[in-house]
Amino acid sequence: xxxxxxxxxxxxxxxxxxxxxxxxxxxxxxxxxxxxxxxxxxxxxxxxxxxxxxxxxxxxxxxxxxxxxxxxxxxxxxxxxxxxxxxxxxxxxxxxxxxxxxxxxxxxxxxxxxxxxxxxxxxxxxxxxxxxxxxxxxxxxxxxxxxxxxxxxxxxxxxxxxxxxxxxxxxxxxxxxxxxxxxxxxxxxxxxxxxxxxxxxxxxxxxxxxxxxxxxxxxxxxxxxxxxxxxxxxxxxxxxxxxxxxxxxxxxxxxxxxxxxxxxxxxxxxxxxxxxxxxxxxxxxxxxxxxxxxxxxxxxxxxxxxxxxxxxxxxxxxxxxxxxxxxxxxxxxxxxxxxxxxxxxxxxxxxxxxxxxxxxxxxxxxxxxxxxxxxxxxxxxxxxxxxxxxxxxxxxxxxxxxxxxxxxxxxxxxxxxxxxxxxxxxxxxxxxxxxxxx
Amino acid sequence: xxxxxxxxxxxxxxxxxxxxxxxxxxxxxxxxxxxxxxxxxxxxxxxxxxxxxxxxxxxxxxxxxxxxxxxxxxxxxxxxxxxxxxxxxxxxxxxxxxxxxxxxxxxxxxxxxxxxxxxxxxxxxxxxxxxxxxxxxxxxxxxxxxxxxxxxxxxxxxxxxxxxxxxxxxxxxxxxxxxxxxxxxxxxxxxxxxxxxxxxxxxxxxxxxxxxxxxxxxxxxxxxxxxxxxxxxxxxxxxxxxxxxxxxxxxxxxxxxxxxxxxxxxxxxxxxxxxxxxxxxxxxxxxxxxxxxxxxxxxxxxxxxxxxxxxxxxxxxxxxxxxxxxxxxxxxxxxxxxxxxxxxxxxxxxxxxxxxxxxxxxxxxxxxxxxxxxxxxxxxxxxxxxxxxxxxxxxxxxxxxxxxxxxxxxxxxxxxxxxxxxxxxxxxxxxxxxxxxx
Numbered sequence: 001x002x003x004x005x006x007x008x009x010x011x012x013x014x015x016x017x018x019x020x021x022x023x024x025x026x027x028x029x030x031x032x033x034x035x036x037x038x039x040x041x042x043x044x045x046x047x048x049x050x051x052x053x054x055x056x057x058x059x060x061x062x063x064x065x066x067x068x069x070x071x072x073x074x075x076x077x078x079x080x081x082x083x084x085x086x087x088x089x090x091x092x093x094x095x096x097x098x099x100x101x102x103x104x105x106x107x108x109x110x111x112x113x114x115x116x117x118x119x120x121x122x123x124x125x126x127x128x129x130x131x132x133x134x135x136x137x138x139x140x141x142x143x144x145x146x147x148x149x150x151x152x153x154x155x156x157x158x159x160x161x162x163x164x165x166x167x168x169x170x171x172x173x174x175x176x177x178x179x180x181x182x183x184x185x186x187x188x189x190x191x192x193x194x195x196x197x198x199x200x201x202x203x204x205x206x207x208x209x210x211x212x213x214x215x216x217x218x219x220x221x222x223x224x225x226x227x228x229x230x231x232x233x234x235x236x237x238x239x240x241x242x243x244x245x246x247x248x249x250x251x252x253x254x255x256x257x258x259x260x261x262x263x264x265x266x267x268x269x270x271x272x273x274x275x276x277x278x279x280x281x282x283x284x285x286x287x288x289x290x291x292x293x294x295x296x297x298x299x300x301x302x303x304x305x306x307x308x309x310x311x312x313x314x315x316x317x318x319x320x321x322x323x324x325x326x327x328x329x330x331x332x333x334x335x336x337x338x339x340x341x342x343x344x345x346x347x348x349x350x351x352x353x354x355x356x357x358x359x360x361x362x363x364x365x366x367x368x369x370x371x372x373x374x375x376x377x378x379x380x381x382x383x384x385x386x387x388x389x390x391x392x393x394x395x396x397x398x399x400x401x402x403x404x405x406x407x408x409x410x411x412x413x414x415x416x417x418x419x420x421x422x423x424x425x426x427x428x429x430x431x432x433x434x435x436x437x438x
Numbered sequence: 439x440x441x442x443x444x445x446x447x448x449x450x451x452x453x454x455x456x457x458x459x460x461x462x463x464x465x466x467x468x469x470x471x472x473x474x475x476x477x478x479x480x481x482x483x484x485x486x487x488x489x490x491x492x493x494x495x496x497x498x499x500x501x502x503x504x505x506x507x508x509x510x511x512x513x514x515x516x517x518x519x520x521x522x523x524x525x526x527x528x529x530x531x532x533x534x535x536x537x538x539x540x541x542x543x544x545x546x547x548x549x550x551x552x553x554x555x556x557x558x559x560x561x562x563x564x565x566x567x568x569x570x571x572x573x574x575x576x577x578x579x580x581x582x583x584x585x586x587x588x589x590x591x592x593x594x595x596x597x598x599x600x601x602x603x604x605x606x607x608x609x610x611x612x613x614x615x616x617x618x619x620x621x622x623x624x625x626x627x628x629x630x631x632x633x634x635x636x637x638x639x640x641x642x643x644x645x646x647x648x649x650x651x652x653x654x655x656x657x658x659x660x661x662x663x664x665x666x667x668x669x670x671x672x673x674x675x676x677x678x679x680x681x682x683x684x685x686x687x688x689x690x691x692x693x694x695x696x697x698x699x700x701x702x703x704x705x706x707x708x709x710x711x712x713x714x715x716x717x718x719x720x721x722x723x724x725x726x727x728x729x730x731x732x733x734x735x736x737x738x739x740x741x742x743x744x745x746x747x748x749x750x751x752x753x754x755x756x757x758x759x760x761x762x763x764x765x766x767x768x769x770x771x772x773x774x775x776x777x778x779x780x781x782x783x784x785x786x787x788x789x790x791x792x793x794x795x796x797x798x799x800x801x802x803x804x805x806x807x808x809x810x811x812x813x814x815x816x817x818x819x820x821x822x823x824x825x826x827x828x829x830x831x832x833x834x835x836x837x838x839x840x841x842x843x844x845x846x847x848x849x850x851x852x853x854x855x856x857x858x859x860x861x862x863x864x865x866x867x868x869x870x871x872x873x874x875x876x
Contacts (some may be wrong), residue, residue, distance in 0.1 A: 002679070037561060040520055040546075045561055046513035054511075065454060073486035074493075078583055078599050079517070082478055102540035102550075108478070111541075123483055131821065139486070144517055144582070148543045159515050161544070206487070383569065426576045 005110050006405035023329055024223040026318035027155030029329050035337075042152025042160035049396065050314070050329030050377075052337035054163065057310055060194060060334060061165050064187045072138035072167055072181070077119050079144060083109035085118035089289050100146045112146035117305055120168045123287040130294030130301065132172055136180050154223060156315035157274060163310040170287070170297035171319055177302040181213065181281055184306045188217055188277050191308070195332045197320055200237040200273065202228050207278060213281040217275025218330060219316040228273040231255065233266020240270070274316045277308045300307045318397075329397030330419050333437075338377040340366060340435050341393040345405025345414075356380065359404040362413060362428060368401075369432050394418065400435045442515030462661040464756035465593030465769050471684055473775075478689065479592025480598035482714065487834065488752070490775035492601065495748055496580050498632060498772060500602050502625045503578055508618070510576035510605055515544045515557050517582060521547035523556035526736045527727050538584045550584035555743055556607045559724040564772025568739065570610055574618050578605030580748060588730065592661060594753035595712060602746040608725070615740040619719055622744045626655055626715050628744070633770045635758055638675040638711065640666055643719075644718060649743075652720040656711025657754040666711040671704020678708070712754045715746045720758035756835075767835030768857050771875075776815040777802060779831040779874050783852075784824035797842040799852060800866060804840075807870050832856065 030036045035050035046054060049295060065072040074217040083101065086092035092099070092111075100112040124130070130137065145164040150161050150304065168183065171177040185201065192199045197219050199422070216239060218228050227240035231253040251263040251353035287293070294302045314335075317323050323330055333338070342363045344355035363378040379389045393401045403414040407425060416430045417421045426434070471590045473488035483710040484492060485644065504512040521539065524530035530537070530549075538550040551557070558577060564567070568575065591599050605622065609615040622638065635657050642654040656666050661804060667680035669691040674751040683737070691702040722738035730739045733773045752773075755761050761768055769775070782793035817827045831839045840851040845863060850855045853869045854861045864872070 037564065039557065039561070040518070043516045043518055045557070046514035048513055051512050051514050074489050075486055076482060076484035076489050078477055078481045078491065080478070080481055080584075080599050097543040100542065102538060102541060104538065105535040105588070119477065119483070123477070125771065126475065132819065141489075150543070156598075161518050183627060300487075380573065431737055 005234040007065055024154045024157065024319065025203065026157065026223075026315040026323055029324055029395070029397075030155060031314065033329055033392075033397070036090040036156065038155075040160075042149055043160065044156060044159060044161075044311075046311075050335045053331070053335050054213055054310065054333040056337075057314060058165075060191055061308060061310070062152070064191055064317045065138075065167060070138050070187060071182050072140050075139050075141050076143065077116050077123070078139055079112055079146075079322065081113045081116065081119050084112050085115075085122055085290075086111055089286060091118070091336055098147050098149065105156050105297075109290035115144050115145045115164075115166055115304075115307065116141075117286050118284070118290070121290040121292050121303070124170055124301075125287075125290045125292035129298055130170065130172075132295050135170060135172045135294055135301070136176055137170040138167060138180065139169075140165060140306075142166075146343060150272065154315075155386040157223070157319070158225070159311065162312065165308040165310055167306040169306070170292065170294070170301045172299065172301070174283075174302050177214075177281055177304050181279060181304050184285075184304070186281055186300065187216065188306075188308070192219070192276070193315055194334055196322060197276075197316065197332075198322075199270070199276075200228055200230055200356045201236040202226075202273070203242055204237060204278065204362050205234075205241055212283050216275045217270075217272075217277040219276050219313075219320060220271055221274050221316065221321075222272050223319055224274040226273040226275050227398075228271045230269050231264060232269060234264040235365050256297065265305065274312065274319065276313045276316050277306070280304060323406070324397070327391075328395030329418070331397045333399050336398050338375045338398045338400055340400040340406060341377045341379060341396065341398045342366070342402045343379040343389040343393060344385065345403050347405070352382075353405070355405050355408070356382070358408040362402065362404050362408070364426070366432055366435065369436055374432075374436055402431060402435075445546070445556060457460070460597065460870055462592045462662075462757065464595065464753040465761055466747045467599050467762055467833070469765060470754065472828075474592075474594065474731060477555070478598075478655055480587055480596065482594060482597060482599075482749075484749075487503060487775045491752055491764070491773050492748065494773040495752060496603075498629060499580065499746060499748070501601075502629050503576075503605060507621050508576050508625060510578050513579050514574040514581065515554050515561070515575050517550055517584075519554065519557050520549045521549050521562055522727075524551075526551055527556050527724060529556070535851045536585050536587065538586050548623055552583050553602075553604055553743065553745065554579075555606065555720070555741075558727070559728040559730050559741070562608055563725075563728045563730035563741070563759055566737055568601055568608065568610075570733050573616055573732055573739070574611045576605060576618065577607075577612045578603060580604075580743075581876050585677070595661070595757070596663070597749065600750065603746040603748055605744040606741065607731065607744070608732070608739045610737065610739070612721075612740050615742050616651075619717060619742050621744070623653065626717070626744075626746070630655060631655070632772055633751075633755055634768075635714075635754065636760075637714075638666055638668055638833075640664075640679055640711070641674075641676040642716065643677060643679055643742070649718040649720045649723065650697055651828070653668045653717050654713045655715040656709075656710075657714050657751075657758060657759040658709055659759075660710050661755065661757055662710035663711040664711045664713050666709045668707050668709055669702060669704040670707060674702075674706075712750065712757065713747070714754050715744070715753045717744045718742060730769045736844075754781070762766040762835075764827075766833030769835045769837065771837050774836050776813045776836045778812065778838040779815045779817060779834065779836045779838045780804070780842060781824065781827040781831060789844070790820075793843050794820070796846040800840065800842050800846070802872065804870055807874055812870075840869060840873075 003354050012298045034047050035252040037045045103109050129294045142165040202216045204214045204217050206214045229240050230237040236255050251267050253266040255264045268337040287301040294301050318329050342359050363376045366374050367376045401416040411427050413428050413431050417427050473486050475483045510630045556869050580603040587598050605617045621696045637657045642652050643827050644652045668679050674693050689705050691704040693702045699796040720741040725739040734738050756767050778798050782797040801814045804812050838853040847864050849868050850863050851866050
């Protein structure tokens with residue numbers, strides 16, 4: 001989206017605190033800066049600035065999953081899932097009180113699912129046996145998911161209604177399922193790297209999902225609810241839950257080197273992680289139940305499932321050390337809601353009118369710059385002081401802040417880099433070039 | 439999205455009929471061509487081809503609403519709405535059995551709403567009184583909505599879980615609310631015109647929503663469940679429900695001309711319509727209840743709400759006369775899932791291998807054509823005959839079908855225009871130019 005939006009319409013409620021519950025940096029900053037609100041415990045309306053970030057996260061994920069080698073196709077499964085399917089898979093009772101349930105007017109029961117293995121496997125089965133050539137089949141969606149947490153907290157990090165990207169893969173052979181699993185892990189690593197996040201790929205527990213192989217992607221942050229055991233020497237990481245001896249932590253890695261057969265002598269470190277993604281090889285657990293078959297001779301399809309917690313990932317981007325400072329949020333450029341905020345310098349009434357006209361002109365120039373366009377936020381509020389505008393520009397965490405003032409008549413603007421705080425007086429064309437990234 | 443996808447992965451279940459219930463052309467064609475499936479009465483998984491169309495409809499709507507004069511901001515409200523809010527507005531009981539309800543683990547009741555007036559008004563009120571300068575405020579979202587229809591039918595035309603774009607506007611004055619109302623009507627007319635749909639703007643009944651002024655947008659199609667009374671002479675249309683004398687239809691319009699004061703002598707016509715959008719002026723019905731105030735002096739905000747049934751609109755595009763023929767769907771170019779389908783010509787085994795290689799090469803050329811790129815669907819199935827591929831290309835309804843065969847070595851391809859059936863043998867560069875629309 002090219003062009004600029006009017007700042008005053010964005011409902012940025014300055015310095016509001018999240019309403020209640022356990023606080024963390026991302027929850028406080030996202031609430032203060034007007035990205036999210038809270039309507040009930042663990043339930044968050046996404047405000048205009050937040051929706052822009054989510055849209056960009058979705059685009060980043062779409063691009064990665066739809067291109068080589070996964071060529072995944074995007075679908076949209078209904079949120080209302082027949083409870084019958086969950087009974088059939090045996091997960092209905094296993095999910096316990098975390099599963100949200102409802103009845104329609106005719107008494108038929110539905111669940112609002114945390115994941116959609118039942119629905120997708122039933123759907124693929126209903127299309128008939130798959131030809132070998134039509135496999136592997138990679139389908140995914142990004143939709144609202146539900147988990148009725150006993151203690152929702154930390155804003156988007158542990159919500160009851162959240163946005164999740166869930167992908168499901170169908171295969172003729174176990175080997176093919178392993179290949180796709182590796183490809184998805186590659187895609188996840190590309191996404192987390194593009195966001196500049198510190199993360200570990202961690203051996204994990206399959207839990208209620210079932211399956212033969214699973215990894216989590218843990219973003220390192222002190223608020224994280226997972227304990228990750230990491231060896232800096234061999235690079236291996238596990239969820240602490242997996243280690244049977246974790247009541248008596250052994251400081252030495254001891255993991256056997258695949259090539260030499262020697263145990264690793266590295267010292268284990270314990271880190272806190274936010275689980276932002278997980279991959280599972282499911283085998284034929286669901287395909288057998290729902291009769292999803294394919295190949296020659298006809299076999300129960302091998303399946304994988306792969307989730308990214310989209311709203312949680314948004315919060316994790318703020319929570320990590322590089323995602324904030326004392327002044328507010330610092331967005332990774334690739335998902336920043338805008339590339340730049342333009343504000344006008346202080347002055348007397350006549351000067352302010354001139355500067356704000358010039359700020360609007362400069363926003364227009366920047367918004368129409370180059371082919372791709374640039375997303376600019378013009379702070380056109382007249383009542384608020386320059387100081388408030390600068391504070392809030394920093395709080396919102398957009399990569400560049402442009403101050404338009406006295407020197408604009410000479411073709412100069414002030415360009416502040418949010419991340420470093422470095423400020424330069426530059427010719428406006430040069431400022432535009434820097435913002436556009438040329 | 440540039441480039442091409444593999445046809446065989448798209449789960450097109452050839453010639454499958456919709457599972458049950460009342461059929462209509464759009465339901466039959468969308469099911470046959472693999473755009474949608476059905477998982478329960480009135481509940482439809484959207485398949486890859488359908489999701490591409492929905493994405494384009496959403497983009498079309500986003501562009502129209504986010505630009506001048508509306509400059510609306512996109513948000514994302516939770517689907518779980520506290521039942522308390524619906525009690526407060528008085529709509530909880532009024533909505534009857536159509537309202538889907540559920541309880542969380544602590545016994546708190548939620549509704550899955552058909553619209554979100556309560557949530558948005560409560561949210562805007564929670565941000566504090568609005569400054570005059572921050573009004574009007576236009577907020578919208580495109581999310582799943584719920585209506586537990588007694589008799590869901592006609593596929594996406596009357597579903598229980600459906601996709602809706604809902605916008606809400608907040609104003610200091612009634613005059614300002616009227617201005618926004620007109621602007622939204624303008625935006626809706628732009629959208630329906632861009633889709634090439636025959637439609638009427640129709641005087642309507644506000645029903646359970648409340649409000650002082652309302653219009654529906656009715657797309658003309660025989661399957662439509664609404665009766666529209668239209669006067670071709672003065673151009674005015676009403677929903678038949680509004681006419682008190684509709685048991686004894688009067689064939690003469692009789693509507694008073696605003697300028698001359700004379701009654702219109704046109705003959706009324708009765709047409710069937712699919713309601714795809716509705717606009718309401720709500721006055722202060724919700725703002726008063728939820729205490730959403732603004733302006734100087736502080737007043738209850740004047741509100742408007744405006745919906746587009748996105749999944750219903752998709753079906754309406756197929757249902758209208760221009761949306762299909764005996765061979766299948768004919769998509770409006772602006773929302774076609776792809777711009778072209780590429781298939782290879784028949785021949786012996788050696789020829790087929792050559793042609794399919796060339797078809798892939800041509801798809802690549804087309805996909806990377808020009809700056810904007812072109813969305814190409816390559817039918818790379820080897821088992822299916824040329825006849826089946828051509829039938830299905832027609833069924834899917836993409837604007838152009840390209841056949842790559844013997845003449846490709848001389849730089850020629852066959853270009854078929856789906857809408858007219860006209861076929862030409864053209865140099866490949868010329869075919870690309872036509873498809874790209876240059």
